[in-house]
Amino acid sequence: QVQLVESGGGLVQAGGSLRLSCAASGRTFSSYAMAWFRQAPGKEREFVATVSRGGGSTYYADSVKGRFTISRDNAKNTVSLQMNNLRPEDTAVYYCAAQPYISRNYYYTSAYDYWGQGTQVTVSS
Numbered sequence: 001q002v003q004l005v006e007s008g009g010g011l012v013q014a015g016g017s018l019r020l021s022c023a024a025s026g027r028t029f030s031s032y033a034m035a036w037f038r039q040a041p042g043k044e045r046e047f048v049a050t051v052s053r054g055g056g057s058t059y060y061a062d063s064v065k066g067r068f069t070i071s072r073d074n075a076k077n078t079v080s081l082q083m084n085n086l087r088p089e090d091t092a093v094y095y096c097a098a099q100p101y102i103s104r105n106y107y108y109t110s111a112y113d114y115w116g117q118g119t120q121v122t123v124s125s
Contacts, residue, residue, distance in 0.1 A: 002029075002032065002114040003025045003114075004022055004096050004097070004098065005022065005023045005117070006020060006022050006094065006116045006119040007023070008020040009093075009119030009120045009121045011124065012123055012124070015086065017084045017086065019082050019083070020036070020080065020081040020096075021078055022034070022078060024079070029077040030053055030054070030074040032098040032114075033099050034050065034051055034072055034079040034097070034098055035047065035048070035051070035070075035098075035106065035112065036050075036079075036081045036094055037109065038090075038092035038094045038121075039092055039118075040089075043092075045109050047061050047106070047108075048061055048064055048068065048070075049061065049064065049070040050070065050102055051071065051079065052102050053101065055071065055074070058070050059106060061107070064083075067083065068082065068083050068084070069082040069084075083121070088123050088124065088125045091121060093120050094118060094120075094121055095117075097112035098112060098113060098115075099111050099112045099113055
């Protein structure tokens with residue numbers, strides 16, 4: 001089992017920045033690829049970014065590429081999402097998730113074994 005707890009959400013104006021963190025406990029953190037997803041009201045949960053077990057590979061949704069950066073610290077068992085130049089359409093509950101490795105279907109929620117409870121991000125215009 002892996003327990004995931006997100007933090008760092010909040011209210012920010014358009015153009016601002018936020019940094020989300022996800023703390024992991026349980027099984028060896030470095031054994032899992034980590035990802036961030038988000039879910040806006042009335043919409044399906046969508047992929048945002050993922051990072052490999054060692055941190056050397058990252059992938060992003062086109063909608064956040066160039067604005068968001070995913071990173072991990074295996075010594076601290078954390079994965080972060082730095083979000084810059086935020087837009088109102090980034091408003092959503094953000095979730096971190098874990099899978100054993102970056103699978104071919106990394107952008108599907110079904111590829112992930114563990115999920116956090118989510119943290120709300122609201123971007124005002």
